[in-house]
Amino acid sequence: MESHDLRIFKHVAELQSISKAAELLGYVQPNISQRIKGLEEELGTKLFARTNRGVTLTDEGKVLLEYTHHILLLMDEAKSKVNPSKWRESLIIGAPQTISAIKIPQLFSSFLKENKHIDVKVKTATNRKLQEMLSYGEIDGLFLIRTANRSQFETVYSYLEKMVLISPEYHGIEEKGNQTLLINSDPHCVYRDKLLRFSQENNFDQPIIMEFDSLESILQAVHDGLGISIVPADVAYSRKELQVFQYQELPEAIQIDFVIRKRKLKRQSLKQFIRFLEDRSPLE
Incomplete structure (x- = not known):
């Protein structure tokens, strides 16, 4: 298995669509289909079930997706450790406009003083879109006012606004x-x-x-x-x-949660950010 094929497989699995994955990656759809077919032939099993709405993972595909997350995460971390000047660690955070306007700059002005080796990106969108991005692995974590998908997400930090x-x-x-x-x-x-x-x-x-x-x-x-x-x-x-x-x-305040996907393995930059948040006063 090649890492490039695994990245393609990951996008198809998370988007549940070969055409959407092709659009996101900038490829033509037959190219993506051929890559998936080659991966299935190599493993000797079907990874996706085709439906009228797109594709869904088979049980074997779900197993491979979990390993794919681990493999790609470890590969990215290995590159940043071997050659940090070329492959810097990254952290992608999502937040609605109301949070990204003030709270996000305040947090990262402190966090990046001790973590200058990490490149941070902040994605701003609606709550629903941000949750989709977290589900698909497009962001590492997000600040959320209403946590809808508690079965898939876990809250690691909260504060009152x-x-x-x-x-x-x-x-x-x-x-x-x-x-x-x-x-x-x-x-x-x-x-x-x-x-x-x-x-x-x-x-x-x-x-x-x-x-x-x-x-x-x-x-x-x-x-x-x-x-x-x-x-x-x-x-x-x-x-x-x-x-x-x-x-x-x-008179009332609202609770803001920082949530991540429920997964055993987390990228190092996310672990550092979670530790940074945990060192702050709860619900501050």
Whole structure:
């Protein structure tokens, strides 16, 4: 077995699609199919069952996938140990915009002081997309507000995040009519849900809803007097340009979890990051 074939097999298995794997890897589909066929012939067993929706692993394929994760991880670590100047250790972390805006820079400004040999990448997307990326092995771990797949993920660190209602300085929150709610377009965003519930609990009269794809757009919209929103307290208090805002800190906080895939073998850079998090105060 060649490592390149195992990497192709891993992508097909995690994406459950030969065509998607081909697109991701930049190959034509017949090339991927031929590689998988050659691997199956070498091992003398079927690795995938073909379906109308794509492919699923056979029992033999599941066994090979677990070994593939171990083999590729060890190969990457071996390269970084043998020639660290060429093959640096890597760590890929996922986080929604609300967390990547402040918390991620704060954490890594400390972590990288003692781990300068690690290259860090931060992927930002919706909660659902991030969980898919973690399931497929595209990221090593992620900061998550709602852990949906507890059977596949494990939580290794948690902290509490306060929330703040922000509005233009001249804006009256007590005015129940003509309120405009500025929310994230992600239907699973906890701050979106909180703002919508806040408007209901305070009997806002048919508020106008404006959706944005980014946290920065929401902050700018509040700054320009378009309406109100709920954001992490760290974000609200860290922006000098937000001094023209009114702040109303909400009584409850939300728990943020750092989750990884349930797997015995972890890359060394992830182990170091987990140890770094564990040394911090729990739920700080």
